[in-house]
Amino acid sequence: MRSFLDFEQPIAELESKIEELRHLPGAADINIADEVSKLQAKAERLLRQTYAKLTPWQKVLVARHPDRPHLTDYLAGLITDFTPLAGDRTFAEDRAIIGGLGRFRDTPVMVLGQEKGADTESRVRHNFGMAKPEGYRKARRLMELADRFGLPILTMVDTAGAYPGIGAEERGQAEAIARAIEAGLAVGVPFVSVIIGEGGSGGAIALATANRVLMLEHAVYSVISPEGCASILWRSGEHAQQAAEALKLTAQDLLRLGVADTIIPEPLGGAHRDHAATVATVGDAIASAFSSLAGMDGATLRLQRREKFLAIGQNGA
Amino acid sequence: MNWLTNFVPPKIRALVRKADVPDNLWHKCPACGQMLFHRELEANLHVCHHCGHHLRIGARRRFAMLFDDATYHEIELPKTAADPLKFRDVKRYSDRLREAQGRHQADDAIKVAHGRLGGASAVVACFEFDFMGGSMGVAVGEALVAAARLAVLQQAPLVVVPASGGARMQEGILSLMQMARTTIAIEEVRAAGLPYLVVLADPTTGGVTASFAMLGDITVAEPGAVIGFAGARVIEETIREKLPEGFQRAEYLLEHGMVDMVVPRRELRQTLIRILDLLHRRQPPAEVLPPQPVLVGKEPAMPALPAAEDHPPER
Ligand SMILES: [Zn+2]
Numbered sequence: 001m002r003s004f005l006d007f008e009q010p011i012a013e014l015e016s017k018i019e020e021l022r023h024l025p026g027a028a029d030i031n032i033a034d035e036v037s038k039l040q041a042k043a044e045r046l047l048r049q050t051y052a053k054l055t056p057w058q059k060v061l062v063a064r065h066p067d068r069p070h071l072t073d074y075l076a077g078l079i080t081d082f083t084p085l086a087g088d089r090t091f092a093e094d095r096a097i098i099g100g101l102g103r104f105r106d107t108p109v110m111v112l113g114q115e116k117g118a119d120t121e122s123r124v125r126h127n128f129g130m131a132k133p134e135g136y137r138k139a140r141r142l143m144e145l146a147d148r149f150g151l152p153i154l155t156m157v158d159t160a161g162a163y164p165g166i167g168a169e170e171r172g173q174a175e176a177i178a179r180a181i182e183a184g185l186a187v188g189v190p191f192v193s194v195i196i197g198e199g200g201s202g203g204a205i206a207l208a209t210a211n212r213v214l215m216l217e218h219a220v221y222s223v224i225s226p227e228g229c230a231s232i233l234w235r236s237g238e239h240a241q242q243a244a245e246a247l248k249l250t251a252q253d254l255l256r257l258g259v260a261d262t263i264i265p266e267p268l269g270g271a272h273r274d275h276a277a278t279v280a281t282v283g284d285a286i287a288s289a290f291s292s293l294a295g296m297d298g299a300t301l302r303l304q305r306r307e308k309f310l311a312i313g314q315n316g317a
Numbered sequence: 318m319n320w321l322t323n324f325v326p327p328k329i330r331a332l333v334r335k336a337d338v339p340d341n342l343w344h345k346c347p348a349c350g351q352m353l354f355h356r357e358l359e360a361n362l363h364v365c366h367h368c369g370h371h372l373r374i375g376a377r378r379r380f381a382m383l384f385d386d387a388t389y390h391e392i393e394l395p396k397t398a399a400d401p402l403k404f405r406d407v408k409r410y411s412d413r414l415r416e417a418q419g420r421h422q423a424d425d426a427i428k429v430a431h432g433r434l435g436g437a438s439a440v441v442a443c444f445e446f447d448f449m450g451g452s453m454g455v456a457v458g459e460a461l462v463a464a465a466r467l468a469v470l471q472q473a474p475l476v477v478v479p480a481s482g483g484a485r486m487q488e489g490i491l492s493l494m495q496m497a498r499t500t501i502a503i504e505e506v507r508a509a510g511l512p513y514l515v516v517l518a519d520p521t522t523g524g525v526t527a528s529f530a531m532l533g534d535i536t537v538a539e540p541g542a543v544i545g546f547a548g549a550r551v552i553e554e555t556i557r558e559k560l561p562e563g564f565q566r567a568e569y570l571l572e573h574g575m576v577d578m579v580v581p582r583r584e585l586r587q588t589l590i591r592i593l594d595l596l597h598r599r600q601p602p603a604e605v606l607p608p609q610p611v612l613v614g615k616e617p618a619m620p621a622l623p624a625a626e627d628h629p630p631e632r
Contacts, residue, residue: 164547174526174546223493233406
């Protein structure tokens with residue numbers, strides 16, 4: 001059963017009508033078949049129209065769609081010989097961040113990112129993709145390991161944010177994020193990051209100080225959730241839609257602001273409608289991002305990364 | 318102003334009544350509620366003499382407390398785009414910003430100065446919490462980049478005193494990017510072999526804590542300062558539990574290994590000077606030098622320590 005977002009209801013209705021007709025006795029009847037193809041064309045038109053002009057808030061909902069492909073889907077589709085590595089060597093293994101060695105199109109890489117989980121059990125296991133300090137410390141450890149062995153780094157960002165909890169604060173959530181940012185900026189290997197869903201604040205940038213930052217078409221990346229922003233600035237979470245607009249958090253906005261380097265198109269109706277096609281397109285985009293970095297030595301890669309981030313927000317000053 | 322009649326001796330009451338007296342002669346301690354006379358408060362470095370609470374102070378007061386002879390040079394900060402996102406909530410951000418700029422006679426929530434600290438040059442960057450909660454947007458990030466580069470240029474240590482609620486929401490993703498940009502800035506200081514010290518003041522939270530503020534070579538916190546990543550309210554709402562006593566306070570962070578020391582404001586300047594002297598392998602100022610040992614025999618018992626200038630600390 002596909003889950004539909006509120007604004008997709010007209011599409012949902014058409015699709016369920018199509019299903020009904022298809023299962024009617026005598027569905028092969030020429031008139032019914034004709035009606036089905038008419039409805040299908042209409043549904044597709046509606047889908048195209050809806051997704052061509054998603055509001056920022058609708059994009060937030062698409063980015064958080066429960067059926068959206070997650071890190072695990074990309075690992076399965078893009079990485080061979082995946083060898084997960086666990087633990088921060090200090091306190092614990094944090095399954096909100098999954099990472100390890102593997103091959104991307106035959107090249108050994110270090111790959112890591114947040115995993116939100118796909119059902120109740122896995123969501124709990126991965127803490128809904130909200131990492132604790134040990135998750136960021138593991139990320140730092142893996143990035144530094146990659147750096148030592150000259151392995152390119154690939155990160156996939158998908159998190160509502162770092163986990164806000166007592167233990168997380170006690171163990172230095174802020175410090176862990178800061179060190180992950182520092183490590184990402186310091187590595188002398190090619191570093192590509194893809195915002196695949198939700199890029200939530202400090203918990204996201206901790207894995208995204210990359211040479212190339214790619215964003216899926218309907219992914220979002222923001223300093224604060226629209227709900228959080230609305231409750232502070234509008235003093236009511238009900239203004240989340242307005243906050244989403246004001247925050248300029250869509251991939252299209254971020255490309256214009258120089259934060260994202262590339263937008264990866266999603267299948268019609270969003271990544272959740274076609275996992276295989278999404279994973280394949282993302283794979284191609286990653287490959288071309290890495291090939292654009294080929295031939296740069298460690299110092300050049302570090303410099304390119306620094307200059308890229310230092311340049312952000314500087315035009316129009 | 319009925320506390321005046323209740324608590325203040327008649328003589329002072331008469332003084333306060335004078336028409337030309339500014340109405341901020343008295344401050345209420347936010348911790349114990351006692352009234353503090355401004356002159357006394359000033360003399361006590363804005364620490365409550367009843368309960369020891371460290372009141373928030375602005376950048377210039379901080380500079381005056383830290384630099385030798387309260388003498389320093391403030392640098393002009395780089396101009397950045399105001400309101401890059403044309404952000405509007407119930408109010409335009411450009412209006413909020415202009416209002417804050419007018420009220421505080423400042424461009425943004427940070428000031429950078431250089432001067433002498435224990436006789437040697439130092440660059441200090443201080444946040445202004447009163448300016449939009451000390452929030453970090455492009456201007457603050459850019460100021461920290463400028464401070465770091467000034468430190469490298471002067472071959473001087475960088476001291477940063479954050480006091481900030483975190484990222485400036487109204488600059489959206491550009492404020493988030495300052496976490497990376499400020500990290501790059503302090504890395505430049507580090508690459509030059511210069512010390513980078515952080516003095517965490519009340520409060521330091523959010524994206525400011527999760528970037529340059531937690532990357533100091535040595536991290537000092539002011540007593541009672543709230544320091545953390547997530548806000549206490551957000552945590553309570555998430556875990557539906559009461560937070561432990563003293564949670565996210567400087568002393569709590571010390572206990573959990575997140576800062577090197579908690580230093581009362583009165584000792585802050587001397588502590589920073591001592592740390593910098595030690596890191597630079599400098600002799601302490603002459604008046605506090607221990608008596609020289611009288612050497613017996615032809616040769617000194619120990620080889621002379623190399624001067625700091627000839628041997629910058631190794632990375
Ligand atoms: Zn008090």
